[in-house]
Amino acid sequence: MVFDRPLLTEEQIQARVKELAGRINSDYKGREILAIGILKGAFMFFSDLVKHINVPLTVDFIVSSSYEDTTTTGKVNIHLDARKPVTDKDVLIIEDIIDTGISLNYIKEKLLQKSPNTLKICVLLDKKERRLVEVDVDYTGFEIPDEFVVGYGTDYNDNYRNLPYVAILKQPG
Ligand code: IMP
Ligand code: MG
Numbered sequence: 001m002v003f004d005r006p007l008l009t010e011e012q013i014q015a016r017v018k019e020l021a022g023r024i025n026s027d028y029k030g031r032e033i034l035a036i037g038i039l040k041g042a043f044m045f046f047s048d049l050v051k052h053i054n055v056p057l058t059v060d061f062i063v064s065s066s067y068e069d070t071t072t073t074g075k076v077n078i079h080l081d082a083r084k085p086v087t088d089k090d091v092l093i094i095e096d097i098i099d100t101g102i103s104l105n106y107i108k109e110k111l112l113q114k115s116p117n118t119l120k121i122c123v124l125l126d127k128k129e130r131r132l133v134e135v136d137v138d139y140t141g142f143e144i145p146d147e148f149v150v151g152y153g154t155d156y157n158d159n160y161r162n163l164p165y166v167a168i169l170k171q172p173g
Contacts, residue, residue, distance in 0.1 A: 003150065006165035008142060013124070013152060013165065014048070016141045020122065021052030023139060024092070032056040034089040034116075036082050038107060039063045040161065041096035044153040045124045045141075049094060060084040066103050069157060070148045070169070076106040086114040096153040097125040101133035108135065125149065125166065 024033075032055065037046035039061050050057060063080035066072050091111060098104050104121060111119055122139035129146045144166075150156050151163030160169075 003167035003169050006151070006167050007144065007147075007149060008152075008166040010164040013141070017045070017048045017124075018052050020139050020141060021049055024049075024122070025052075025054050028053075028055045028090065028092075030055075031090050032058070034084060034086065034091045035059050036086075036091060036093050036111070037061045038093065038095045038103070039080075040158075041153045041155065042094050044161070045096055046094045049122070058084065062107060064103060064107060072100055072102065074100075074102060076103050078107075078110070082111070086111055086116050088115070088117050090118045091116040091120070093119070093121045095121070095123045097127065097149070098123045098135065098137060099127045099130045101131045101135040104137075105133040105135045124152070125154070 033053065035050055035057055037043065050059065060082045062078060062082050064076055064078050066076045093107065095104060108119065108121065120138040123137055124141035126137060126140045126143045127146055128143055147168040149166050150160035150169045151166045153161055154166065155161045156169050
């Protein structure tokens with residue numbers, strides 16, 4: 001596996017993360033956020049983003065998976081559900097990337113069954129052309145082309161999540 005120069009540099013990502021947090025801060029003024037990160041992919045984006053959020057905030061996580069190698073299985077597995085009560089909370093789902101929309105749609109529907117006060121979605125990366133299920137995303141970091149990316153939380157078979165930038169993964173040959 002090889003990858004090119006970064007599609008998004010660490011500097012670009014960090015600048016955008018601050019902008020997103022700024023919008024979230026003004027939208028949620030006077031309220032409290034229950035930030036729910038979707039693991040594992042969201043771990044880096046989640047921790048960087050919440051550092052810049054200045055309204056009261058609690059955190060929780062859902063562990064889910066739907067990918068094998070570079071293709072979605074179309075079936076979403078929840079390995080660990082959110083533990084904090086969601087009812088009447090202002091929930092902000094934080095995810096690394098939206099692709100077909102199947103994962104986020106599934107997670108959103110599950111959380112809506114628990115009657116939050118509001119539910120919004122924040123993603124760092126959006127591969128819009130790949131959408132199969134319509135999902136309203138409230139905060140998007142970057143729209144990216146239909147390429148398989150790694151880094152900044154996103155992975156290929158669990159590798160490369162630690163890169164501070166995002167790069168396109170190319171199969172050799
Ligand atoms: P969706 O259900 O097709 O929207 O896929 C969302 C999930 O697929 C993300 O949370 C990622 O875990 C994974 N995914 C989608 N595209 C990529 C990619 O380009 N690189 C790494 N993971 C991806
Ligand atoms: Mg993910």
